[in-house]
Amino acid sequence: MSGTTISISEHGNTSFTGYLALPPSGSGPGLILCQEIFGVNAHIREVADLYAQEGYVVLAPDFFWRQAEGCELEPDEAGMQKAMALLEAFRDDEAVEDLHVALAVLRARPEVTGDCGVVGFCLGGKLAYLAAAHTDASVCVGYYGVGIEHLVDRAHALRGRLVLHFAGNDAHCNEAARATIFAALGQRDNVSLYVYQGVDHAFARFGSPHFDKSASTLAHDRTIGALRRVLGPHYDLEALWERHLQLEFETRDADATMQTMVAEPYVNHVPTMTGGVGYASLRRFYQHHFIHANPPDTRQIPVSRTVGATQIVDEILFCFTHTREIDWLLPGIAPTGRQVEIPLVGIVKFRGDKLCHEHIYWDQASVLVQIGLIDAGELPVAGMEAARKVMDETLPSNTLMNRWSESEMLSS
Known part of the structure; x- marks a missing residue:
């Protein structure tokens, strides 16, 4: 890991922590990275480092700080049980407050040049959607967000660019849930929705039983494309x-x-x-x-x-x-x-x-x-x-086809 843990607070109010990763150049557009249900663990820090290599100043806030500060869980059965218990006390409106604070802190950092966006996975995928509806982030990208279908009434408030990635086999966001989301968002010019057929939840988490390299690579390319168009940085x-x-x-x-x-x-x-x-x-x-x-x-x-x-x-x-x-x-x-x-x-x-x-x-x-x-x-x-x-496309075609001459009469 190449980043550091920083304190995130505004106007002296209660603070929480986040993992900050800087790009090789030392500066760039800002990016909030929203965690999965397992906290800001080693995987999320690796993802932050990856986006930093893409040219972004990345901040991954601890959105579980109210439930269990500094929580880092493994994506195994024990970790899943603890994560689900934490989710019982998790409140979306409080997470939106944290998003506002994190964005303000990120924008104030001297390393950030230009505007800020949000990327999130699983729980963070829903938070990315909420960021698009309730913050001034210029571009938000969510991977297999859980529960967005229950929040489509907030679609009228969407600002900036929104990209959502879905897994075709995801029981946490099944076909019916996706249909609700597509009906509410699919016709909006500032929204792009992608479904990756044949893959499951967490297809972009390396090491997951559901990791799919093809879907993960394509989704990442689409994500970086959206970030580049709105935020930069623009490389020759x-x-x-x-x-x-x-x-x-x-x-x-x-x-x-x-x-x-x-x-x-x-x-x-x-x-x-x-x-x-x-x-x-x-x-x-x-x-x-x-x-x-x-x-x-x-x-x-x-x-x-x-x-x-x-x-x-x-x-x-x-x-x-x-x-x-x-x-x-x-x-x-x-x-x-x-x-x-x-x-x-x-x-x-x-x-x-x-x-x-x-x-x-x-x-x-x-x-x-x-x-x-x-x-x-x-x-x-x-x-x-x-x-x-x-x-020279005018050179003869079909010279290896013995039957090419036979079709001449049929075509005349």
Whole structure:
């Protein structure tokens, strides 16, 4: 954990505590993180640290301070029993008072530049909804909030942007409850509602039996997208990516390349499963098997680029002469001297202003055709012509389909 515990109070009234996490830059927009029913435990502090890495000054208040100050529970059976007992004495109106105080304290901190938002999970998901209705937070995001269907009468008071994530299999907010929420909120321009089918409550809590990486990742991307649009911070992802590429392919400096990435990044070249997970493994890969392994005539021809709130999708043609063994692309294959051109797509994810991971895709069969290891006449695979057609869509289509000529008469 990189944050600290601070006191939260206003005008000398009763105070409570909260966990404060700062971004690497030391300043940024403010974000209140609302706890699950287990208090401001190690998991919530980890989530606060994660959002701090995204560029936010994060404050996770102890909303259970009236029931049991400093409560930290584990999400097990014993922890659940204690949490449910605490909920018996929990009052929404008192939590809204605490939200007002926490937002005022956060805004007053010198590290906060710009406006503030709220993100919450479970109990905190409901608190995020209440924050949207009763505070001046500019954007509020709730994950699988419990009990919102009983509070839809407050929808008329919603201010700012509201995003709610729901689990399709969540018994705590079932289909009927979601229907009530969607009926009340679904037509509002400032509200986005998402349902993740096939997943259950706490799908975004790593370590939960219900954790689902796909749903958690998509929900996080949508959350950061909403926060970025309203609060910032706004990063030039293209410039960050171009700098990373320069260090890889021009400067060829593994250590400098790693400095553009988060502390524990990963890279996965999907067709060959090459790359690395974590700093040590990925640096070893870059230094000994990638940065100095590409043929000297390697070229990357841009085709398209899509820039989102948290990632870039790059479509390029990757061109080279196979004059050396290329560990990451053709491991164990001796140089053939042949020319290779392949369409390649990279999905590049960022956390704040650091590269988090890369998923790189290409058609390995096309590579093997071009170096002579696959006979294109025996299998439905294409060689260099696949790359050429990416750049010139007027080149013939359906050349691998033996039955293409048969449909000509049927279509006339």
